[in-house]
Amino acid sequence: xxxxxxxxxxxxxxxxxxxxxxxxxxxxxxxxxxxxxxxxxxxxxxxxxxxxxxxxxxxxxxxxxxxxxxxxxxxxxxxxxxxxxxxxxxxxxxxxxxxxxxxxxxxxxxxxxxxxxxxxxxxxxxxxxxxxxxxxxxxxxxxxxxxxxxxxxxxxxxxxxxxxxxxxxxxxxxxxxxxxxxxxxxxxxxxxxxxxxxxxxxxxxxxxxxxxxxxxxxxxxxxxxxxxxxxxxxxxxxxxxxxxxxxxxxxxxxxxxxxxxxxxxxxxxxxxxxxxxxxxxxxxxxxxxxxxxxxxxxxxxxxxxxxxxxxxxxxxxx
Amino acid sequence: xxxxxxxxxxxxxxxxxxxxxxxxxxxxxxxxxxxxxxxxxxxxxxxxxxxxxxxxxxxxxxxxxxxxxxxxxxxxxxxxxxxxxxxxxxxxxxxxxxxxxxxxxxxxxxxxxxxxxxxxxxxxxxxxxxxxxxxxxxxxxxxxxxxxxxxxxxxxxxxxxxxxxxxxxxxxxxxxxxxxxxxxxxxxxxxxxxxxxxxxxxxxxxxxxxxxxxxxxxxxxxxxxxxxxxxxxxxxxxxxxxxxxxxxxxxxxx
Numbered sequence: 001x002x003x004x005x006x007x008x009x010x011x012x013x014x015x016x017x018x019x020x021x022x023x024x025x026x027x028x029x030x031x032x033x034x035x036x037x038x039x040x041x042x043x044x045x046x047x048x049x050x051x052x053x054x055x056x057x058x059x060x061x062x063x064x065x066x067x068x069x070x071x072x073x074x075x076x077x078x079x080x081x082x083x084x085x086x087x088x089x090x091x092x093x094x095x096x097x098x099x100x101x102x103x104x105x106x107x108x109x110x111x112x113x114x115x116x117x118x119x120x121x122x123x124x125x126x127x128x129x130x131x132x133x134x135x136x137x138x139x140x141x142x143x144x145x146x147x148x149x150x151x152x153x154x155x156x157x158x159x160x161x162x163x164x165x166x167x168x169x170x171x172x173x174x175x176x177x178x179x180x181x182x183x184x185x186x187x188x189x190x191x192x193x194x195x196x197x198x199x200x201x202x203x204x205x206x207x208x209x210x211x212x213x214x215x216x217x218x219x220x221x222x223x224x225x226x227x228x229x230x231x232x233x234x235x236x237x238x239x240x241x242x243x244x245x246x247x248x249x250x251x252x253x254x255x256x257x258x259x260x261x262x263x264x265x266x267x268x269x270x271x272x273x274x275x276x277x278x279x280x281x282x283x284x285x286x287x288x289x290x291x292x293x294x295x296x297x298x299x300x301x302x303x304x305x306x307x308x309x310x311x312x313x314x315x316x317x318x
Numbered sequence: 319x320x321x322x323x324x325x326x327x328x329x330x331x332x333x334x335x336x337x338x339x340x341x342x343x344x345x346x347x348x349x350x351x352x353x354x355x356x357x358x359x360x361x362x363x364x365x366x367x368x369x370x371x372x373x374x375x376x377x378x379x380x381x382x383x384x385x386x387x388x389x390x391x392x393x394x395x396x397x398x399x400x401x402x403x404x405x406x407x408x409x410x411x412x413x414x415x416x417x418x419x420x421x422x423x424x425x426x427x428x429x430x431x432x433x434x435x436x437x438x439x440x441x442x443x444x445x446x447x448x449x450x451x452x453x454x455x456x457x458x459x460x461x462x463x464x465x466x467x468x469x470x471x472x473x474x475x476x477x478x479x480x481x482x483x484x485x486x487x488x489x490x491x492x493x494x495x496x497x498x499x500x501x502x503x504x505x506x507x508x509x510x511x512x513x514x515x516x517x518x519x520x521x522x523x524x525x526x527x528x529x530x531x532x533x534x535x536x537x538x539x540x541x542x543x544x545x546x547x548x549x550x551x552x553x554x555x556x557x558x559x560x561x562x563x564x565x566x567x568x569x570x571x572x
Contacts, residue, residue: 061571088424094417110324
């Protein structure tokens, strides 16, 4: 799948992972593999099941069926081993308001059993990275962005092999969001980052690979570039000249086996096709047969947003 | 018990750095000081009220140190136990609703260690506060009354402390079992009033921990105590409630 290195255990491996809350299916037989060392975006709209998956991975919830393995360990059976090697940041991190940032890092480091010298060195470096080195006020007075940055810092105190971030930028202003994304980006190559979000731009900006979750199912999983290339290879834009020309072309192309969808705006036709070479041969011929003048005919670059919308079917879903 | 030491240290620091340091010790010391004073002035107050009613004569024997101790025990059984219920209601549910439990429990901290540290820190606070309050009561009683016998009070307070520690564990159980602190407080108050009611029922007082309540009174009066069943059942109830608190919290999804 992504950056496959068969000699190394997957950072995350989900097989048939299912979670039901009564009649509601939050996760529906999810299969997913995240290779070590990548910044992985777990993309889906609100309610898609991202947080449920992360809660299972972090040991806060149990699956109804299927398995969830983290760093080679079944999370339901080796929770202590898993917890000692992961870093976790929930969407709204809760800190003890009476502590300072350094005190919280000290508390977290003590839970991991770090010795005093290591803990002090790491806390200093992480506070520096989070831009909180000179902040001595209690966490209770922190802004949302400061808490989120402290959240990432505390999740890194044990130098984790896997860092799981649940919607780390969803409630931040643009500056706070940029700071958090820069922190995440700076971790590339140092640890595996599993990063859930519904913000496509964040994924495009920092992620190497992505899985798209829709209604509890993974509908796509690949490298970001691979996913957009795959979509690009299936999208064509045609612009014609003359009144009524676009509808004449639309009529001429109707019923072609390779035509998946066609959308006409003025004199421009945008189409998604299943066989690009057939489309490239037949479209110009159909336009010529309809006696229409061709102005533009090209393969359209797809963004991650296009991929996302195509896969999850727009605002209301499929 | 992974992470127990670090989490217990956090709990004790939290007590030292927040309002929790003042509430329980403040309340106990307040009652320790005021109970002897109230016992000393109560006869004068009652007689002055009776004086304003023509034809009413009330004779009250002169107050003694035992009256001060009885007043202190009464305050412990009423106000302090209710405070134990109210503060205990949020001990786990508060961490859950604030999101602090999630962040701690995704680190090497077992849920068993989380619950046991909560119980132990509350118990330490309660024992310390009770000791301070008892010392205050003995000192003020000695100052206000002659010939104060602190031994009886210490015995009665020790029996109260066993009951209060049971309530601490029960409240930790309720706080973990119920999502809302209001529900936990409601269940705790129900437990408190039910046990108070049942403590006057002979068999329950003889063979159960409910016997601790009348035993406090007997201790103050210097009567012979039969504490085998009450203490054994209280210890068993503490262990069972503690195990239930751990078991329920371990099975919960956060």
